[in-house]
Amino acid sequence: MIERIVDYFNLDQICQSGQCFRMHAEGENRYSVIAGKHYLELEQQGRRCYFDCDEAAFENFWKDYFDLGTDYGSYTGRVAGTDSYLRDAAAFGAGIRILRQDLWEMIVSFLISQQNHITRIRRCIDNICTGYGEILENGHGKAYHAFPTPQALAVLPEDALMACNLGYRSKYVVRAARSVAGGECSLATIRGLSYPEAKEKLLQLYGVGEKVADCICLYGLHHLEAFPVDTHIRQAMEAHYKEGFPMERYAGCQGVLQQYIFYYELAGNTLHQGKRAKTS
DNA sequence: ATACAGGTCTTAA
């Protein structure tokens, strides 16, 4: 068990921020995460965070995964004092981090994310993992499934994943798997590219458009200049940035700010609706 | 009930 004091780190916010679909709430302040072949349970009490793993696993994997070497105050500190909306959003989601997730997992996850609710995205991903992911065992003897490899999905018929409730996204995922397994799309190459180059490569995958490519760049390659624009961000832009979002001012960390805005729109609105539901 | 969800592709002008 590793204990760390962490600022700008909030597991509940990270879990709900819509970037990781394999992090689950397990109980009061407890969460589990599966990433690659790794499994972790962790718990947070205020600034104290307890990672249920040994020193080596923490130092070699989880520290990087949660981007714990980065001071997020260096991002929030750049927000213009006059931009009260963005300051509110950054304060609201102050514990969010851009996780450093696996590229292949992000390609599949965000192919599935299109025209979909977060709750259902999670279920879809659970389904393909239990259906096609390697079975592993954590330190406590509990079984879990790794994310399916490109090879495991590449051999399926294009509509096979409709059984996992992917709907019309099934063919996107299977074709992406074939591109990667067949070598036309090299993950290793993409990892070495700049943001514009990586995005261009990703756009060649069937089913990957502007928005999904940006999500993959942001969460799977940690290109913080990627700024995915979805329906929520679009609405926020129309409401608060009619002249356009100041990309130049925030050059190099637009993606982090996008995440604050996204979470603020999503979780902020949910809270709002919750209040309304109670009074009506 | 029913519009819409962390969009993209296809087809038609």
Added chain:
DNA sequence: TTAAGACCTGTA
């Protein structure tokens, strides 16, 4: 180059 339609399915 732009614009409408189709697409699976289940939440809100």
